[in-house]
Amino acid sequence: MSFFTRPQSANAAIKIVRPTSSGGGEPEQPPSIKPPTGRKDCRPYAQYRYSRCHSPRAESPAVAPALSSPPTPTALTANAVNAPVFVPKFPVRIETALTPPPPASPSPPQYPEEQEQQQAVYDEYDEYMGYPAAGVDPVVDSMQEMAYASDPNYPGYDPAMDHAYFGTQAPVFVRQPLNYHLYTTLIPPSFVSSASDAHFIPPSGELRTLLQGRSEDLHTAPPPGLNLPEEMQGYHSLMPLENIGSSVERRKFGNWNSIVYRAMNSQDGGTYALRRIENFRLTHQAAFGAIEAWVKIRHPGVVAVHEAFTTHAFGDSSLVVAYAYHPQAQTLFDAHLKPALPSYQLGVRFQPPPPTPPPIPERTLWSYIVQLAAAIKSVHDAGQALRMIDVTKVLVTSKSRIRVSSCGVVDVLMYDTPQDMHLLQLEDLTLFGRLVFALCTGNVMASSGGNFQKSLEVMGRMYSPEIKSVALFLVNKGGPHKNIAQLMEIIGSRMAAEMADALSCTDILENELMGELENARLVRLLCKFGFINERPEFARDPRWSETGDRYIIKLFRDYVFHQVDENRNPSVNLSHVLSCLNKLDAGTDERIMLVSRDEQSCLVVSYKDIKACVQSAFEELPRAGTSSNIATGGGYR
Numbered sequence: 001m002s003f004f005t006r007p008q009s010a011n012a013a014i015k016i017v018r019p020t021s022s023g024g025g026e027p028e029q030p031p032s033i034k035p036p037t038g039r040k041d042c043r044p045y046a047q048y049r050y051s052r053c054h055s056p057r058a059e060s061p062a063v064a065p066a067l068s069s070p071p072t073p074t075a076l077t078a079n080a081v082n083a084p085v086f087v088p089k090f091p092v093r094i095e096t097a098l099t100p101p102p103p104a105s106p107s108p109p110q111y112p113e114e115q116e117q118q119q120a121v122y123d124e125y126d127e128y129m130g131y132p133a134a135g136v137d138p139v140v141d142s143m144q145e146m147a148y149a150s151d152p153n154y155p156g157y158d159p160a161m162d163h164a165y166f167g168t169q170a171p172v173f174v175r176q177p178l179n180y181h182l183y184t185t186l187i188p189p190s191f192v193s194s195a196s197d198a199h200f201i202p203p204s205g206e207l208r209t210l211l212q213g214r215s216e217d218l219h220t221a222p223p224p225g226l227n228l229p230e231e232m233q234g235y236h237s238l239m240p241l242e243n244i245g246s247s248v249e250r251r252k253f254g255n256w257n258s259i260v261y262r263a264m265n266s267q268d269g270g271t272y273a274l275r276r277i278e279n280f281r282l283t284h285q286a287a288f289g290a291i292e293a294w295v296k297i298r299h300p301g302v303v304a305v306h307e308a309f310t311t312h313a314f315g316d317s318s319l320v321v322a323y324a325y326h327p328q329a330q331t332l333f334d335a336h337l338k339p340a341l342p343s344y345q346l347g348v349r350f351q352p353p354p355p356t357p358p359p360i361p362e363r364t365l366w367s368y369i370v371q372l373a374a375a376i377k378s379v380h381d382a383g384q385a386l387r388m389i390d391v392t393k394v395l396v397t398s399k400s401r402i403r404v405s406s407c408g409v410v411d412v413l414m415y416d417t418p419q420d421m422h423l424l425q426l427e428d429l430t431l432f433g434r435l436v437f438a439l440c441t442g443n444v445m446a447s448s449g450g451n452f453q454k455s456l457e458v459m460g461r462m463y464s465p466e467i468k469s470v471a472l473f474l475v476n477k478g479g480p481h482k483n484i485a486q487l488m489e490i491i492g493s494r495m496a497a498e499m500a501d502a503l504s505c506t507d508i509l510e511n512e513l514m515g516e517l518e519n520a521r522l523v524r525l526l527c528k529f530g531f532i533n534e535r536p537e538f539a540r541d542p543r544w545s546e547t548g549d550r551y552i553i554k555l556f557r558d559y560v561f562h563q564v565d566e567n568r569n570p571s572v573n574l575s576h577v578l579s580c581l582n583k584l585d586a587g588t589d590e591r592i593m594l595v596s597r598d599e600q601s602c603l604v605v606s607y608k609d610i611k612a613c614v615q616s617a618f619e620e621l622p623r624a625g626t627s628s629n630i631a632t633g634g635g636y637r
């Protein structure tokens with residue numbers, strides 16, 4: 001009988017070879033590995049299951065646990081692959097260059113009770129419950145024994161110490177490193193539930209739809225025939241965000257006509273919202289001084305100002321102020337006050353008036369008040385005034401999240417009529433109060449003249465007295481020392497609730513992000529597989545895929561994607577795929593058995609080796625071409 005001994009650069013791949021008569025006749029030991037029998041299917045799964053339970057964990061390169069890792073073999077060479085193949089005629093024994101031949105009983109002794117407990121723990125975490133466990137298939141069992149016995153990294157068992165296990169000393173099992181390379185385990189839903197509706201964030205499924213919608217929004221093209229400038233001060237692909245047809249009644253921005261466009265900036269590739277004020281003549285360049293101040297203000301409650309310029313690109317002299325673009329943003333008016341469109345049935349308009357929108361829930365209202373108060377405070381602290389707190393200028397940018405838009409425009413437009421900043425800041429509070437009235441009653445004119453008393457009654461009926469107090473504090477004249485900080489004191493307790501909800505939102509988003517953690521690295525790996533496997537230009541060259549690194553990659557791909565069940569039906573187990581690819585990316589020391597397609601040879605190889613194979617095959621690609629050059633690019637390695 002002969003053994004396959006690995007090349008001098010002892011690597012982790014173990015080739016199972018054909019036994020020959022020159023090896024000295026009958027094996028002296030009971031066989032530690034049996035040839036593949038009729039039940040070959042699912043062996044890799046079973047091997048996998050075993051390895052998860054017993055082989056040491058390696059760390060992900062990104063998050064290496066501070067545990068000493070055992071010596072690891074070097075990468076597998078092409079020679080190992082070209083070694084003689086295993087023919088399952090006689091029982092054979094396996095030997096590695098790293099370990100002495102296993103003792104008569106290679107499997108580590110375990111006390112039945114401990115074994116049971118361990119198995120229970122493994123089973124609890126085993127996502128491959130449906131696959132045959134150790135002990136089911138004799139081939140699997142012997143492969144497991146082999147992997148166990150030949151694994152120098154298993155810290156809990158030393159064959160030379162067999163006697164110790166049967167003595168009085170209890171076996172020592174070293175804690176394994178954490179499974180950093182496995183797919184991420186999310187925080188239990190009872191702690192952070194992304195399935196339920198949170199204040200600032202919809203359930204996970206809806207959130208995805210929402211984000212998809214926003215992404216789509218960024219790419220929508222304008223209808224043809226709008227006759228918009230192709231390019232303007234570095235902005236292109238302009239698309240109006242409101243109807244601009246001649247039949248549309250247009251509201252005014254103060255005394256000016258205004259329109260908002262979405263546009264791309266060719267310098268940074270970003271998307272911006274451009275507010276254009278038509279027919280504006282700039283008399284003093286210094287009018288842009290306020291914009292400089294606004295560019296410096298960054299607050300989550302304020303739509304960020306980017307820059308301002310004048311242009312003749314629209315055929316007139318326009319002022320344009322560029323803002324951060326928030327896809328699918330709606331004004332508060334559109335979100336809460338706008339009556340629903342009249343219903344039509346069979347082309348006939350219904351007579352009843354359109355339904356009024358439902359009242360805003362009190363929690364949402366408090367949230368708006370707290371966010372606006374925080375935004376105003378930050379702007380006032382920066383020495384500016386918002387001057388545009390209005391239901392048509394405050395944007396709802398995501399669930400319960402609002403931002404004041406159009407900042408800085410009035411400062412430029414009204415540059416010629418300078419006003420006292422303190423008075424402007426007081427005016428902000430009054431505008432804020434009017435907005436609260438409008439949101440409570442659904443009427444933009446709620447705080448004016450004859451509506452005032454009726455509005456207070458409505459507010460008293462529908463909301464808590466604190467809301468009314470806040471609205472009254474804001475619209476009442478107050479002394480000259482009235483300021484936003486006083487409001488903050490009044491709403492202090494509501495701010496605590498707001499903060500708790502905001503932090504919960506962060507937790508949920510972080511948890512969601514955890515679920516996406518592996519995406520990038522897995523896509524990169526799959527791309528490499530795509531580059532390497534089945535290249536048509538090497539289709540007639542068996543050396544390409546049947547030798548060296550690429551052969552191992554080919555077998556590994558079969559192991560990952562082409563498993564069959566006991567009835568030879570394709571097994572489609574995404575968890576298996578993800579788990580294998582994660583381990584491959586992390587390059588763990590865990591070993592798996594790769595079986596050739598004719599099932600006549602097997603290779604036991606670690607993920608670390610396969611990772612090296614993938615890397616070297618990928619790097620070899622540009623050199624592998626003959627006359628044709630295979631281009632690489634993008635720097636993804």
Ligand SMILES: Nc1ncnc2c1ncn2[C@@H]1O[C@H](COP(=O)(O)OP(=O)(O)OP(=O)(O)O)[C@@H](O)[C@H]1O
Pocket residue numbers: 241242250251252253258259260273303323324325326327328329330331333392393395405
């Ligand atoms: N920064 C922005 N990001 C995304 N969308 C925006 C942004 N600023 C404004 N919008 C959108 O542009 C559209 C027009 O804004 P605008 O402020 O003109 O509202 P409006 O209701 O038409 O008010 P007005 O009648 O005063 O023009 C609105 O639908 C608004 O949601």
